[in-house]
Amino acid sequence: MTQIKETLQTLEPLFQWFHRHPELALSEFETTKKIKQVLTKHAIELLPNPLDTGVFAKIGGKHDGPLIALRADIDALPINEESGLPYSSEYPNRMHACGHDFHLTNLLATAIELKKIEDELNGTVLLIFQPAEEVDHGADKVVQTGILEGVEAIFGLHVNTELRAGVVGIKEGNLNAAVDRFFVSFTGKGGHAAHPEDANDVIVATGQLIGAAQSIVSRNISPFEPGVVSITHIEAGKTWNVLPSTSLLEGTVRSYAPSVRGQIKARLQEVTRGIAATNGISGAFKWVDGAPAVVNDRRLTKLVASVAKEQNFDVVPLNPSMGGEDFSSYQQVIPGTFFNVGVSSDYPVHNSKFKADPKAFETSVPLFIALVKAYFERGLSDGETLLS
Ligand SMILES: [Zn+2]
Numbered sequence: 001m002t003q004i005k006e007t008l009q010t011l012e013p014l015f016q017w018f019h020r021h022p023e024l025a026l027s028e029f030e031t032t033k034k035i036k037q038v039l040t041k042h043a044i045e046l047l048p049n050p051l052d053t054g055v056f057a058k059i060g061g062k063h064d065g066p067l068i069a070l071r072a073d074i075d076a077l078p079i080n081e082e083s084g085l086p087y088s089s090e091y092p093n094r095m096h097a098c099g100h101d102f103h104l105t106n107l108l109a110t111a112i113e114l115k116k117i118e119d120e121l122n123g124t125v126l127l128i129f130q131p132a133e134e135v136d137h138g139a140d141k142v143v144q145t146g147i148l149e150g151v152e153a154i155f156g157l158h159v160n161t162e163l164r165a166g167v168v169g170i171k172e173g174n175l176n177a178a179v180d181r182f183f184v185s186f187t188g189k190g191g192h193a194a195h196p197e198d199a200n201d202v203i204v205a206t207g208q209l210i211g212a213a214q215s216i217v218s219r220n221i222s223p224f225e226p227g228v229v230s231i232t233h234i235e236a237g238k239t240w241n242v243l244p245s246t247s248l249l250e251g252t253v254r255s256y257a258p259s260v261r262g263q264i265k266a267r268l269q270e271v272t273r274g275i276a277a278t279n280g281i282s283g284a285f286k287w288v289d290g291a292p293a294v295v296n297d298r299r300l301t302k303l304v305a306s307v308a309k310e311q312n313f314d315v316v317p318l319n320p321s322m323g324g325e326d327f328s329s330y331q332q333v334i335p336g337t338f339f340n341v342g343v344s345s346d347y348p349v350h351n352s353k354f355k356a357d358p359k360a361f362e363t364s365v366p367l368f369i370a371l372v373k374a375y376f377e378r379g380l381s382d383g384e385t386l387l388s
């Protein structure tokens with residue numbers, strides 16, 4: 001523990017460096033360079049990474065044992081920082097407002113500590129510093145590199161502003177919803193606002209679609225299954241006396257069950273087609289798959305809970321959220337669990353005044369280390385193995 005405290009002290013300037021230098025998704029070049037520098041300085045083996053940003057590294061493997069992965073995301077957000085921190089972002093409109101600087105520093109500290117006991121580890125730890133969590137499907141890109149081959153389980157964490165430092169939040173099963181995006185456009189014959197009988201009114205059609213889309217969750221989906229349809233962007237027309245010929249709508253769908261996800265997509269498509277037909281116009285529908293739902297493995301979640309309790313951290317249950325998290329992409333391939341550590345912020349993540357309490361490293365780093373050791377030493381908490 002004393003040793004960890006020393007590492008934490010040396011890591012505080014590093015955390016501050018990452019906080020000062022936030023980089024947006026797929027542009028995390030300086031961040032990547034810095035992570036590599038720190039790992040190399042501690043003689044931690046870097047693995048080849050075909051992506052432009054992000055880092056893969058490895059510790060252990062001296063003895064036979066399982067291969068497990070720890071993941072941290074590294075990208076920032078296009079937000080102008082107003083936290084008042086002495087180590088605020090040096091760039092306008094860029095901020096580590098989701099705590100990914102905390103996540104990556106936590107993983108670096110964990111790596112440094114694990115390296116010190118590498119010879120004793122009964123297994124191998126893969127470190128994944130993942131680019132582009134906020135947008136651009138970073139986790140998918142990492143999975144596509146094939147780096148998860150042979151990995152038995154994956155762990156990741158996120159800062160939680162509603163919990164104080166020292167508290168660990170866990171949840172088995174559903175934690176974060178699937179996040180999808182859709183677009184609808186209507187095209188008809190524009191015309192004079194005074195003569196609607198000679199034109200098609202795509203604005204009326206757009207209004208009908210907004211109403212009809214809101215009946216999908218209430219009328220087509222079981223009340224026992226969560227789902228959200230939000231329309232967030234509308235464009236049509238430029239002035240007061242012209243009926244425009246096109247309109248555009250954009251929005252997001254959130255769900256857990258893959259069947260609900262498919263049902264909402266299909267209904268939105270049918271409603272678009274139906275409204276276009278009713279109005280004598282053409283309608284186009286486009287759906288963009290985002291991250292699937294985060295569904296935490298029961299056995300791994302129990303392991304996190306028991307290890308956290310052994311370390312005398314408070315463990316609380318988390319509520320599921322309709323917000324997304326692309327950790328789910330790993331869980332499509334291997335079992336994993338995603339948990340939270342409290343960072344006591346008065347402002348939520350994605351807010352310009354968000355700040356993570358660095359004291360939370362005193363929880364997250366020992367927890368990650370203990371988790372790795374527990375997995376290697378005794379398997380899963382209830383004696384089951386993942387492969388059973
Ligand atoms: Zn975020």
Ligand SMILES: [Zn+2]
Binds near residue numbers: 099158
């Ligand atoms: Zn985040």
